[in-house]
Amino acid sequence: MSLSLSATTEARWQKILDAYPEGRKRSAVIPMLIFAQDETGIITRELMEEIARRAEVEYLQVEEVVGFYSMLRKQPLGKYHVQVCTNISCMLAGGMELWQHACQSLHLGNKQTSKDGLISIEEVECMGACSWAPAIEVNYDFHHHVTPARFDEIIAEIKGKG
Amino acid sequence: MFNQPSPHEVKILTRRFGVENSFRIDVSLAHQGYEGLKKAIAMGADAVINEVKASALRGRGGAGFPTGMKWSFIPRTSPKPKYIVCNADESEPGTCKDRLLIQNDPHSLIEGIAIAGFTMNSNKGYIYVRGEYRYLISILETAIAEAYQHNFLGKNIQGTGWDFDLHVHSGAGAYECGEESALLNSLEGKRGTPRLKPPFPATHGLYQSPTLLNNVESFCAVTHIIRDGAAEFAKHGPEKSGGTRLMCISGHVQRPGVYELPLSTTLPFLINEVAGGLRPGRTLKAVQPGGSSSPILLPEECNVGLDFDSLAKAGTMAGSGGIVVLDDTADIVSYALRIIRFYQHESCGWCIPCREGTTWLKKILERLDRGEGSMKDVDLVGELAKNMFGRTFCALGDAAAWPTGSIVKKFRGEFETKLATYQAREISAELVTIG
Numbered sequence A: 001m002s003l004s005l006s007a008t009t010e011a012r013w014q015k016i017l018d019a020y021p022e023g024r025k026r027s028a029v030i031p032m033l034i035f036a037q038d039e040t041g042i043i044t045r046e047l048m049e050e051i052a053r054r055a056e057v058e059y060l061q062v063e064e065v066v067g068f069y070s071m072l073r074k075q076p077l078g079k080y081h082v083q084v085c086t087n088i089s090c091m092l093a094g095g096m097e098l099w100q101h102a103c104q105s106l107h108l109g110n111k112q113t114s115k116d117g118l119i120s121i122e123e124v125e126c127m128g129a130c131s132w133a134p135a136i137e138v139n140y141d142f143h144h145h146v147t148p149a150r151f152d153e154i155i156a157e158i159k160g161k162g
Numbered sequence B: 001m002f003n004q005p006s007p008h009e010v011k012i013l014t015r016r017f018g019v020e021n022s023f024r025i026d027v028s029l030a031h032q033g034y035e036g037l038k039k040a041i042a043m044g045a046d047a048v049i050n051e052v053k054a055s056a057l058r059g060r061g062g063a064g065f066p067t068g069m070k071w072s073f074i075p076r077t078s079p080k081p082k083y084i085v086c087n088a089d090e091s092e093p094g095t096c097k098d099r100l101l102i103q104n105d106p107h108s109l110i111e112g113i114a115i116a117g118f119t120m121n122s123n124k125g126y127i128y129v130r131g132e133y134r135y136l137i138s139i140l141e142t143a144i145a146e147a148y149q150h151n152f153l154g155k156n157i158q159g160t161g162w163d164f165d166l167h168v169h170s171g172a173g174a175y176e177c178g179e180e181s182a183l184l185n186s187l188e189g190k191r192g193t194p195r196l197k198p199p200f201p202a203t204h205g206l207y208q209s210p211t212l213l214n215n216v217e218s219f220c221a222v223t224h225i226i227r228d229g230a231a232e233f234a235k236h237g238p239e240k241s242g243g244t245r246l247m248c249i250s251g252h253v254q255r256p257g258v259y260e261l262p263l264s265t266t267l268p269f270l271i272n273e274v275a276g277g278l279r280p281g282r283t284l285k286a287v288q289p290g291g292s293s294s295p296i297l298l299p300e301e302c303n304v305g306l307d308f309d310s311l312a313k314a315g316t317m318a319g320s321g322g323i324v325v326l327d328d329t330a331d332i333v334s335y336a337l338r339i340i341r342f343y344q345h346e347s348c349g350w351c352i353p354c355r356e357g358t359t360w361l362k363k364i365l366e367r368l369d370r371g372e373g374s375m376k377d378v379d380l381v382g383e384l385a386k387n388m389f390g391r392t393f394c395a396l397g398d399a400a401a402w403p404t405g406s407i408v409k410k411f412r413g414e415f416e417t418k419l420a421t422y423q424a425r426e427i428s429a430e431l432v433t434i435g
Helices: A007-017 A025-040 A045-055 A059-066 A088-092 A095-106 A148-161 B025-030 B035-043 B045-054 B067-072 B098-104 B106-120 B134-149 B180-187 B216-228 B230-234 B267-274 B308-313 B332-346 B352-369 B375-388 B395-410 B412-434
Strands: A080-085 A119-124 A136-138 A141-143 B083-088 B124-129 B165-170 B211-215 B244-251 B257-262 B284-288 B322-327
Touching: A007 A025, A007 A045, A025 A045, A025 A059, A025 B165, A045 A059, A080 A095, A080 A148, A088 A095, A088 B244, A088 B322, A088 B332, A095 A119, A095 A148, A119 A148, A136 A148, B025 B106, B025 B134, B035 B045, B035 B106, B035 B216, B045 B067, B045 B106, B045 B216, B045 B230, B067 B106, B067 B211, B067 B216, B083 B106, B083 B180, B083 B216, B098 B106, B098 B134, B098 B216, B106 B124, B106 B134, B106 B165, B106 B211, B106 B216, B124 B134, B124 B180, B134 B165, B180 B211, B211 B216, B216 B230, B244 B267, B257 B267, B267 B284, B267 B322, B332 B352, B332 B395, B332 B412, B352 B375, B352 B395, B352 B412, B375 B395, B375 B412, B395 B412
Parallel strands: A080 A119, B083 B124, B083 B211, B124 B165, B244 B322
Antiparallel strands: A080 A136, A136 A141, B244 B257, B284 B322
16 A cells, blocks of 8 residues: 555554444544544545544545544644634634734735645634633633734744745 | 632532542552442342432433432333443533542442443443543543452453443434433434433333433443442432532632532532632623523522532522633623534424524524624524524524523513614714715
C-alpha cells in the first residue's frame, strides 16, 4: 500500500485500536482520522480506505463520519490554522471585532488559506475559554485575552517560525 | 493565563490547583490522592452509592440529575460488561471548567472514574475528550500511565482481584456529542446523533451494555465525597443541591473567571463580590445563568440562588455552571442571533423540528439584526421557539428554543427600538439622496 504514515501516528493508531473490546474496532475510526489528519493535514480517500481496512468497517462508514465532524477536513488548511471564537462570551469581550480584524489584516475569509499555505482562519464556536475571552486557538494551542494587537504579535511569531 | 483565585472560594475540587506539578501522581499522593479509591474499596459498592446519594451531588454536565440515583440505576450484577464513560466533551458556551480540572488535577478525575468502576463492577472506562482539547489528551495519558504503575488501574487493583482499564478517546468537533446518547454513538465510531430514549444508557448504553455516564466535574466530586464523607461536601449547598461547583463567570464583569463556590452562593454575590462587579458606570442588562442554553434573566430576576432548584424556580436553569453577564452596552438582538447561529451550526440534522427550527430562527434573527423585518417577525421567533420546545429527539432543540423564546419575550422593547432606529435611518438616508 502506498499510504505511509510516521511511526508516531502508527503507534497512536495501534494504541487506539487496542482500546476497545473484541469486535468493536469501529470505535477507533474517529480518533484514527484525527490523529492521521494531524500529520497529513487532509483526509484523502486513500486514508479513509486504509482506516476502513484497519478498523474492519466499510469505507462508507468512515466517509459518513468525516462529513459529520467539523474538525475532520477534506480540504487542506494552512500549516497554522487560526481559530477565532465569536460565541457569546467571546463576543461580549470583543470577539467579533477580533474576527473582523483577523479577516482584514490577513486578507482572508472564513476557512480560507493564505497563498503560501502558511495560515488559514476560521470563525469557530465555543472552544472552552469563556472566562478568559476573547480566545483563539492556533492548531491546538490556546491563546487567551487576545486583543487585535496581541493577535498581530501571534501572527508575526507564526510567520517568523514559518 | 487563567484568572486569579478569589478569597470567597471554597476549595474542594480545586484544592490541588496551584500546587506545583499538581498533575503528577507523586504530588497527588502527597495531597491525599487515591485515598478515596482505597476507602471505596474498603466500604464496598452499596456503601459507596449510599454515600454519593447522601452528598446530594447533582450532575455537573447540565441536567442536574442526582448522581447517586443515577449510580443506583446501573444493573451491577448484569452478565453483560459494564462501562464507565466520562463526558469531557465540554462545549456549552459559557463553560470552561472541565478543562481546568483535567489540566490541574487529572488524578482526581481518574480516581473518581476508578471509584465508579469498582462500584459498578466494571472493567473498562473511557474518557471522551472534545477534539479541541487536544493538549489534555497527553496530560490524561501520562496520568493514566502513572495510575497503572501505582496499581490504581490495571489488573488486581490494590489486591482486590478487580481489573479496570481506562482509555482516552478523542472527539472531532461536535457540540451534539455532549448529549449522552450522541456521545455513545460517537464513541462507537458513528455520527454523533442522539438515540431514542428509553432505553437509557444505564441499561443500554455503550455497545448496548449497562453504562454509567457522568461529567468530569461529577466524577471529581465523587473522589472528594468518598474521601472526606458525604456530609463534608453536602454542607456547602442547600439540601437538594449539595456541595460546591466550579462556576464559570464571563461577559461584562471586572474579574471573569472560574471560581469554586458553595451552591448556596447567590447570583448577586457572585457578580458583585467574587467577580468584582460590573465595569464602572455600567448597569446590568441580563444574565444567562447556566450556559447559552438557559433562559435569560432580567436584572429584577437576578436576586436568586445559584443552586439547581432556585434557578429552576426562577424559570431558568443551573445547567453547566456557565454564567454570562450582559451590561447595558450589549445588543440583545445580536446576542440572540449569535446564540441561534451556534445551535443552527451544531444541530446534528437528525430530527426535523431542530434542524429546520434552528435554520428558520437564524434566518429571521439575521433579518431582525440587520434592522429589517417587522414586529411580526419577533412574534414568529417566539412562536417557532414554542413549537420546537419538547418536540425534538434530544435537548439541543430545547436548548435553542429556551433562550431565544425568553429573549424575545423579555426584550421585546429592544427589538422594537432596533427596528425603529434602522428604519428611521433608512428614511433619512433616502431624504438626503433626494435632497
